[in-house]
Amino acid sequence: MKLRTRLRRIWRVARWEVSLGSGSLDRQTLMAALVVLLCAGGVAATGAVVGLDGVSPNQDIYRVGVAADSPYHDVVDRHTALTPSQPDRDRLAAGEIDLLVVPDSSERTSTSRENGDSEVNLDVASQSTVSVVHASTQKGTAALTTFRSAIQRYNDRTMALEDNETAAYPVSVELQYRSRQSVLRDRVKTDDSGDDSDDTGITDGSATDEPNADDTDQSTNDQSGDDDTNGGSTVRTDSQREAPELAEEDSSLFERLLGSSSSSGSPAEISPPFPFSSLVLAFVFLIPMNFIIQAYGGSILNERINRRGELLLVAPIRRLDIVTGKTLPYLIVAVIATAAISDGIGGGLLSIAAVIPVALAFLAATFVGAMFARSFKELTFVTVTISVFLTTYAFVPAIFTNVTPIALISPLTLVVMELQGEAVEIGAYVFATAPFYLGSVILFLLGVGVYREEDMFTQKPVPIKFLDALDARLRGRKSVAVVSMLTIPFVFVAELLAIAVLFVLPLEVTVPLILVVVAAVEEVAKSIHIYAGFESDRFGRSASTAVVLGGLAGIGFFVGEKFTAIAQVVGLDDLPLGQAAQLPSGVTAGTTLGLLFAPLVLHMVTTAISALGARRNLRWYLVAMLVATLVHAAYNFGVVSIYG
Amino acid sequence: MIQVSGLRKTYGDFAAVVDSSFEVESGEIFGVVGPNGAGKTTTLKMLAGLIEPTAGSATVAGFDAEDPAMRHQLGFLPEESPLYEDMTPQSYLTFFADLYDVSRADATGRIDESLDRLDLEYRDRRIGDMSKGMKRKVAIARSLINDPDVLIYDEPASGLDPLTTNSVLEFTRELRDDDKTVVFSAHNLYHVESVCDRIIIMNEGRIIARGTIEEIRQQYGETTYHVFTDVDLPSTEPAGDGRRRAVVETMSEVESLQDAAETAGGSVVDIRTHEPSLEELFLDLTGRRMAGPRTAAATEPGDEDATEPATGSSAEPTAAPEEPR
Numbered sequence: 012m013k014l015r016t017r018l019r020r021i022w023r024v025a026r027w028e029v030s031l032g033s034g035s036l037d038r039q040t041l042m043a044a045l046v047v048l049l050c051a052g053g054v055a056a057t058g059a060v061v062g063l064d065g066v067s068p069n070q071d072i073y074r075v076g077v078a079a080d081s082p083y084h085d086v087v088d089r090h091t092a093l094t095p096s097q098p099d100r101d102r103l104a105a106g107e108i109d110l111l112v113v114p115d116s117s118e119r120t121s122t123s124r125e126n127g128d129s130e131v132n133l134d135v136a137s138q139s140t141v142s143v144v145h146a147s148t149q150k151g152t153a154a155l156t157t158f159r160s161a162i163q164r165y166n167d168r169t170m171a172l173e174d175n176e177t178a179a180y181p182v183s184v185e186l187q188y189r190s191r192q193s194v195l196r197d198r199v200k201t202d203d204s205g206d207d208s209d210d211t212g213i214t215d216g217s218a219t220d221e222p223n224a225d226d227t228d229q230s231t232n233d234q235s236g237d238d239d240t241n242g243g244s245t246v247r248t249d250s251q252r253e254a255p256e257l258a259e260e261d262s263s264l265f266e267r268l269l270g271s272s273s274s275s276g277s278p279a280e281i282s283p284p285f286p287f288s289s290l291v292l293a294f295v296f297l298i299p300m301n302f303i304i305q306a307y308g309g310s311i312l313n314e315r316i317n318r319r320g321e322l323l324l325v326a327p328i329r330r331l332d333i334v335t336g337k338t339l340p341y342l343i344v345a346v347i348a349t350a351a352i353s354d355g356i357g358g359g360l361l362s363i364a365a366v367i368p369v370a371l372a373f374l375a376a377t378f379v380g381a382m383f384a385r386s387f388k389e390l391t392f393v394t395v396t397i398s399v400f401l402t403t404y405a406f407v408p409a410i411f412t413n414v415t416p417i418a419l420i421s422p423l424t425l426v427v428m429e430l431q432g433e434a435v436e437i438g439a440y441v442f443a444t445a446p447f448y449l450g451s452v453i454l455f456l457l458g459v460g461v462y463r464e465e466d467m468f469t470q471k472p473v474p475i476k477f478l479d480a481l482d483a484r485l486r487g488r489k490s491v492a493v494v495s496m497l498t499i500p501f502v503f504v505a506e507l508l509a510i511a512v513l514f515v516l517p518l519e520v521t522v523p524l525i526l527v528v529v530a531a532v533e534e535v536a537k538s539i540h541i542y543a544g545f546e547s548d549r550f551g552r553s554a555s556t557a558v559v560l561g562g563l564a565g566i567g568f569f570v571g572e573k574f575t576a577i578a579q580v581v582g583l584d585d586l587p588l589g590q591a592a593q594l595p596s597g598v599t600a601g602t603t604l605g606l607l608f609a610p611l612v613l614h615m616v617t618t619a620i621s622a623l624g625a626r627r628n629l630r631w632y633l634v635a636m637l638v639a640t641l642v643h644a645a646y647n648f649g650v651v652s653i654y655g
Numbered sequence: 656m657i658q659v660s661g662l663r664k665t666y667g668d669f670a671a672v673v674d675s676s677f678e679v680e681s682g683e684i685f686g687v688v689g690p691n692g693a694g695k696t697t698t699l700k701m702l703a704g705l706i707e708p709t710a711g712s713a714t715v716a717g718f719d720a721e722d723p724a725m726r727h728q729l730g731f732l733p734e735e736s737p738l739y740e741d742m743t744p745q746s747y748l749t750f751f752a753d754l755y756d757v758s759r760a761d762a763t764g765r766i767d768e769s770l771d772r773l774d775l776e777y778r779d780r781r782i783g784d785m786s787k788g789m790k791r792k793v794a795i796a797r798s799l800i801n802d803p804d805v806l807i808y809d810e811p812a813s814g815l816d817p818l819t820t821n822s823v824l825e826f827t828r829e830l831r832d833d834d835k836t837v838v839f840s841a842h843n844l845y846h847v848e849s850v851c852d853r854i855i856i857m858n859e860g861r862i863i864a865r866g867t868i869e870e871i872r873q874q875y876g877e878t879t880y881h882v883f884t885d886v887d888l889p890s891t892e893p894a895g896d897g898r899r900r901a902v903v904e905t906m907s908e909v910e911s912l913q914d915a916a917e918t919a920g921g922s923v924v925d926i927r928t929h930e931p932s933l934e935e936l937f938l939d940l941t942g943r944r945m946a947g948p949r950t951a952a953a954t955e956p957g958d959e960d961a962t963e964p965a966t967g968s969s970a971e972p973t974a975a976p977e978e979p980r
Contacts, residue, residue, distance in 0.1 A: 016756075020754060023750070023753050023754055024754075027750050030742075030746070030750075031739060031741070031742075317735070317737040318733065318735050318736075318737060319737050319738075319739065321705070321733055321736070322731075322733070322736065322751070322797065323754075324705055325703050325704065325705060325726055325729065325731040326726060326751065326754045326755065327723050327724065327726040327727050327754070327755060327756075328723070328754060329723060463705075463707075464700060464705040464706055465706055465707075548667075
């Protein structure tokens with residue numbers, strides 16, 4: 012079939028899918044949704060017209076009596092929670108104002124005695140001390156606290172304008188946040204020299220063993236301590252020497268929402284190197300995915316319920332093209348949503364390119380789930396599971412952006428990096444997204460394998476359908492090796508996820524644990540399709556067949572495993588856990604020839620063991636796979652002991 | 656037009672279809688009958704390329720049944736054909752016309768012609784608002800949208816009222832007049848008998864009889880003679896109006912009865928010949944084969960004689976799963 016014809020049919024199915032999706036929506040529901048949207052839009056537009064800048068529940072809740080010519084009037088006027096009012100003690104007594112700013116402290120004693128109100132002294136930078144009287148109520152106390160905070164912020168902004176930096180900030184401290192790994196190396200060096208003074212890992216910039224030029228640059232140009240994972244310095248910069256009002260006005264809507272725009276000169280305001288706002292913004296990308304997969308999964312299952320999709324199966328169109336056509340509208344929606352979000356939060360093409368494989372993975376996993384699910388109840392469970400797993404997988408590692416290379420297992424880390432203005436190398440992009448791309452393609456192929464009459468419209472249990480899907484990808488013996496190779500992305504993801512989950516534990520515990528987990532994951536990946544082939548009677552159940560299939564699966568897996576060398580691009584093998592996961596497979600740089608081919612023998616032998624069990628029945632398969640896992644784990648321990 | 660050779664489909668230990676072989680000539684209506692679970696639907700779906708055979712081959716209009724190109728020559732009407740309820744017949748049929756590369760002008764003409772011939776009213780109505788018979792007519796119209804040479808209809812009149820059933824059966828006959836080849840499956844044997852030129856009878860995955868209905872009747876049916884007498888004889892039973900009736904299978908038995916009646920002082924007052932209906936033949940054929948469950952191991956390739964009833968099953972009884980539809 013010509014490519015053009017295929018593309019035309021795919022497009023027809025895609026249009027059909029759109030018309031089905033729109034047709035299934037009740038018109039009244041659509042109208043109601045439209046009315047709600049119009050109302051929401053109208054409210055927002057009205058707010059914009061009258062100058063409302065977002066919703067602020069604390070807007071002008073405290074009334075402060077302050078003279079218009081007082082230096083404190085500007086402080087009050089610029090704070091959202093405070094509103095200036097006429098200074099009058101009678102109004103304070105009557106509860107019409109919550110605070111009273113008086114220029115002369117001599118009145119304090121008598122007033123306090125008369126009304127029972129409290130009075131404190133505060134000052135604005137470069138101004139004389141004044142007295143503040145607050146109402147003897149909880150609101151008055153809260154107003155005073157807010158007033159203190161307002162003065163502090165005002166002072167910080169004023170000092171930022173000071174030309175004489177030394178006068179404004181007599182003490183300058185440079186902080187450098189360093190990766191855990193470099194701290195560990197420093198500690199080793201320090202221990203070797205017998206000097207324990209540097210154990211905190213926090214150093215003076217001038218005394219750092221390995222001065223980080225990038226960090227220094229970052230810190231001196233940074234405007235947001237919250238977002239700075241490398242620098243976070245308190246050193247003032249020229250760009251910060253702007254009027255206080257400008258500093259506040261120029262902050263973006265998202266920064267104001269997240270409260271991350273302010274940068275203070277006081278040590279109390281220093282934030283740890285946690286990319287909170289970037290993380291939250293990156294997370295926004297995942298929200299639409301959850302809605303899209305609900306619609307997509309429902310559409311796929313709808314085709315299966317009542318055999319609706321049967322007629323498409325007898326049409327002159329390939330199953331892969333049907334699935335492609337049905338998926339295309341949802342992918343397009345996901346891409347549009349991603350682009351819109353990226354544009355809204357200040358991301359670029361990199362963010363879009365990083366999120367698209369995540370969207371593909373969401374759709375692919377949902378497709379397989381919808382093909383396996385037997386009811387909408389099961390589909391709900393499947394989509395929630397997919398959503399939780401993929402969201403966790405994408406989001407949690409991104410928290411450790413710039414802390415550890417493991418963070419790059421998530422494409423969202425790339426988004427965070429872009430939002431922080433960091434450069435992303437092509438190798439890092441491939442490392443973060445390749446498992447998602449490959450995994451998505453393989454999941455779609457698995458789903459297409461059971462997109463057929465015999466599986467779509469039957470109520471087979473999910474494990475049986477999974478085996479059917481694997482079996483559908485088997486043709487001859489050689490295909491066993493190919494399928495083994497195709498499991499690599501999932502093995503890669505599973506192993507990296509194990510590392511990401513376990514790396515917080517002590518190395519003495521996690522390294523052995525990783526070695527066993529890696530062995531188990533790989534043994535399952537190498538042999539599960541062999542078991543599927545035996546169960547469908549695709550292969551004869553003789554011992555020699557099992558050994559041959561095991562050998563072929565081992566070879567395929569070995570070849571695929573070599574692709575994981577890409578992990579070296581981002582320096583994952585610099586980590587002890589990364590070495591633990593990869594060294595036994597011979598993918599770490601600098602391994603000897605023997606170590607390079609030893610895994611081939613290992614994979615062939617252990618998979619043959621599993622295959623010998625698989626040819627009999629499930630129980631024997633599980634027992635054989637346990638034996639294979641133990642052999643594999645023992646090998647891993649041996650290699651790590653010798654070479655680690 | 657259709658050649659089927661050694662077609663077999665097994666699900667684990669369960670054999671849905673066992674080494675079926677038959678041919679369908681161009682322009683004939685070919686019936687596939689059998690009890691539930693006989694393998695009819697599985698056979699039809701293998702012909703339509705929906706189910707991959709475990710063994711054997713099927714060619715339709717010169718194409719392998721699994722070749723997507725064959726589907727241009729095929730119109731398939733499954734037993735259950737749920738439609739998209741939110742669409743109108745026009746939009747539904749137009750989509751399938753697009754999928755079969757039918758030009759918009761041809762599609763419009765075929766849609767109108769099919770719906771006219773099927774006498775479908777309310778064409779602008781949502782399919783979900785239509786009656787079951789109207790939905791079935793839409794499904795039949797869809798099977799014709801690509802002007803196929805071969806039509807496979809699985810229970811086309813199932814669940815329809817007598818009027819709509821007659822309409823569908825008449826339409827099927829018209830298809831034959833249009834030189835279409837129709838493979839037709841039905842539980843209602845009267846429908847099969849009234850429409851089909853040739854049939855196969857399936858039971859437990861095997862073809863147990865084949866030919867025209869007359870041929871099957873001659874091959875498997877036994878003509879019986881109903882002999883009515885006006886005297887009471889030992890082999891007779893009351894037949895009303897004071898008459899007695901005996902059912903015999905040979906003319907010599909008829910003559911013996913005549914002699915016995917005369918000896919008793921009476922006579923034979925009426926003799927009627929009875930030909931077995933397809934339903935009686937069907938029950939007779941399949942009833943003898945309801946012995947036990949079948950397994951994939953019950954029959955090895957090459958050991959079958961499709962027209963000879965098998966005797967029992969060789970494997971241990973197992974729980975036979977529902978035939979996948």
